[in-house]
Amino acid sequence: MSDMGLVVVGAGGRMGQTLIRTAHSMPGVRVAGAVERKGSPHVGLDAGELAGLGRIGVTITDDPVPAFAKADGVLDFTAPAATVEFAGYAAQARIVHVIGTTGFTQENEAGIAAAARHATIVKSGNMSLGVNLLAVLVEQAAQALDPEDFDIEILEMHHRHKVDAPSGTALLLGEAAAAGRGIRLGEHSVRVRDGHTGPRKEGDIGFATLRGGSVVGDHSVILAGVGERITLSHNAEDRAIFARGAVKAALWAHGRKPGLYSMRDVLGLS
Numbered sequence: 001m002s003d004m005g006l007v008v009v010g011a012g013g014r015m016g017q018t019l020i021r022t023a024h025s026m027p028g029v030r031v032a033g034a035v036e037r038k039g040s041p042h043v044g045l046d047a048g049e050l051a052g053l054g055r056i057g058v059t060i061t062d063d064p065v066p067a068f069a070k071a072d073g074v075l076d077f078t079a080p081a082a083t084v085e086f087a088g089y090a091a092q093a094r095i096v097h098v099i100g101t102t103g104f105t106q107e108n109e110a111g112i113a114a115a116a117r118h119a120t121i122v123k124s125g126n127m128s129l130g131v132n133l134l135a136v137l138v139e140q141a142a143q144a145l146d147p148e149d150f151d152i153e154i155l156e157m158h159h160r161h162k163v164d165a166p167s168g169t170a171l172l173l174g175e176a177a178a179a180g181r182g183i184r185l186g187e188h189s190v191r192v193r194d195g196h197t198g199p200r201k202e203g204d205i206g207f208a209t210l211r212g213g214s215v216v217g218d219h220s221v222i223l224a225g226v227g228e229r230i231t232l233s234h235n236a237e238d239r240a241i242f243a244r245g246a247v248k249a250a251l252w253a254h255g256r257k258p259g260l261y262s263m264r265d266v267l268g269l270s
């Protein structure tokens, strides 16, 4: 079988360049296209040269539709509005769409779910094996420990350029904790604390966000009891872990029926 042709959208971004390097080097896939927004200084450049590989013969375009028409899948770590638009084009082309973008509104989520009627979409706030395994462990711990005895708090730190909070990963871990407790995260999450907040409410799942420097992504889920504390953590040291996960997701989704899948499905952790 020939290699799966992948289009990298947001090709000039931190993840875009990492995805180009990863897709160029992993077996079973090839970089079939690269897309950036209209007006981007990267349009017209060779994607490999931009990513530090040297020429690979793929010119960055600002027109996704013809690029998608010639591809088997799309790797998308861009921005929420752009991703919803790309999901529509992937649905038209009936191809795989791997979504790593975070920070979606409920309306964005509905747009992606609609596109998944015709596109095979894998979407996750974190594409790494380590974080998805951590989510399974968090779910187990939350199930085992009574909310009367243990409070759950999620702490994350990212680089100074990150624009959304809490991170997609923090929310994914919060969903895992809520699933373990058999509750809905939306009804129990505390995303900001400031001023006279009063005491902590039993069963809350709290979030705290730090931003600074070049941190790739640190997450801790703290289960705090009286006299003891369990901390489950993941530290990302290299964006390549996300890119390898995304390529793995694309290969897994290739040939599967349209729908909205998660990284847990890909990794067999569901």
Ligand SMILES: NC(=O)C1=CN([C@@H]2O[C@H](COP(=O)(O)OP(=O)(O)OC[C@H]3O[C@@H](n4cnc5c(N)ncnc54)[C@H](OP(=O)(O)O)[C@@H]3O)[C@@H](O)[C@H]2O)C=CC1
Binding pocket: 009, 010, 011, 012, 013, 014, 015, 016, 035, 036, 037, 038, 040, 077, 078, 079, 082, 099, 100, 101, 102, 103, 124, 125, 126, 127, 128, 168, 242
């Ligand atoms: N799920 C996961 O495992 C991971 C998810 N992420 C998420 O991925 C996203 C991107 O992160 P990062 O790479 O650090 O961000 P960057 O800002 O470095 O990259 C985003 C890229 O997308 C481009 N872009 C935005 N809109 C469009 C558009 N309409 N058409 C084409 N390109 C567009 C941007 O262009 P311009 O600069 O011109 O706006 C930029 O080049 C974030 O949401 C982040 O949270 C990141 C790492 C891992």
Ligand SMILES: O=C(O)C1=N[C@H](C(=O)O)C[C@H](O)C1
Binding pocket: 102, 125, 126, 158, 162, 166, 167, 168, 169, 170, 216, 217, 218, 236
């Ligand atoms: O913006 C980032 O950089 C990252 N975003 C994802 C998130 O929001 O959790 C994943 C990773 O932590 C890096």
